[in-house]
Amino acid sequence: MSGGLAFERLGRDAMASRLARDIPEGAYVNLGIGLPTRVADFLPPDREVILHSENGLLGMGPAPIPGEEDPDLINAGKQPVTLLTGGAFFHHGDSFAMMRGGHIDICVLGAFQVSVHGDLANWHTGAPGAIPAVGGAMDLAIGAKRTFVMMDLLTRDGTSKLVESCTYPVTGLACVSRIYTDHAVFEVGPEGAAVVEMVDGLTLEALQELTGVPLCLAGSAMNGARA
């Protein structure tokens, strides 16, 4: 709630479902560890979308039925998965060539912070004593043709994760194009942040107050699409 407005934030499944709508037929997609993994459950069944996993899979399928797990068939989060008919295995050099070489259409990542210009921070809080681990985060951030972030707009204490510039160590610069949050969908880039759509009952002014960053309505939103 903000400024007395009545609106309901999207739950995680609703966010995943909303994002899945923007993944077109035939797309090669990498879903990051954590929240983005959930998008797979909401891909429309009438679309053929090919999932890439950094550890050497294309055509990754859902979790196996209990008892059919194979320790040699896992995803980037090291959980058991399956391979769809038509899927392929390959080594790490090829897997990251697919990513870095721009062959993957969409990558969906979680984030600590995203700047209005599309800088991403999602690998390290910089907290003293934390053991740093980066994995494929930096390659995924800059490699795909489009990088989407899926995150709650605010931290638990109400601080905006959409920021003017990242205060956490960055994962990549100017790499994010869209942010799907529980409050709104944003486009970010050289021109700054634009609101593509908001949950019912929320206003641009209220959103601006919550985030503390300059926002405008995206062209599609001003045309009355979904804002």
Add this chain to the structure above:
Amino acid sequence: MVDKSVATVEEAVGGIGDGASVMISGFGTAGMPDRLVDALIARGASDLTIVSNNAGNGETGLAALIKAGRVRKVVCSFPRQADSHHFDTRYRAGEIELELVPQGNLAARIQAAGAGLGAIFTPTGYGTLLAEGKETRVIDGRSYVLEYPIAADFALIKAHQADRWGNLVYRKAARNFGPIMAMAARTAIVEVEEIVPLGSIDPEAVVTPGVFVQRVVATSSSLAAAA
């Protein structure tokens, strides 16, 4: 007659001495050559520099090597995980050095070593903490970081099948770093489930050609066949 098969894992890890650099295949436990690592622990080599994607999972493989106090330095992308307690303990105690490398850069640097390249320019990591102090260059409008090859004295690799020439096929996502590590190590040592007669691996299906492999050892049975 060319015969790269050896009878025992003890023989397979022969020559690995104190201070050696050793690549270890695997993504988590998939593709981790547990039997070779166990043999290396039994052999007693210490002060090792290990190149691997993770820094050990649970109690086996690389985790056991770290627990045994044999590792001076780890070059990896994702050390910190729910089950990386042996690494965490030694790292926090200042007993182990960490070089953190983004996963795709790790793969590319290993490939560069195997391919005889002097260095690579990679977009991954540009503008981040992990590129601090490194040379950069703008090529065709995109920013890149200069990164050097990662070679090793030895690689310990798990594959599915080998023949006596050292041709390899892998199993599912356990392939991961195996093929590129075989190329980048002066001595590539491979544990396989079975050694099959020469000619029984389809030449079109060979993943690692035998030129990159120096020793193979069968671990699951006595199917070693020197056909």
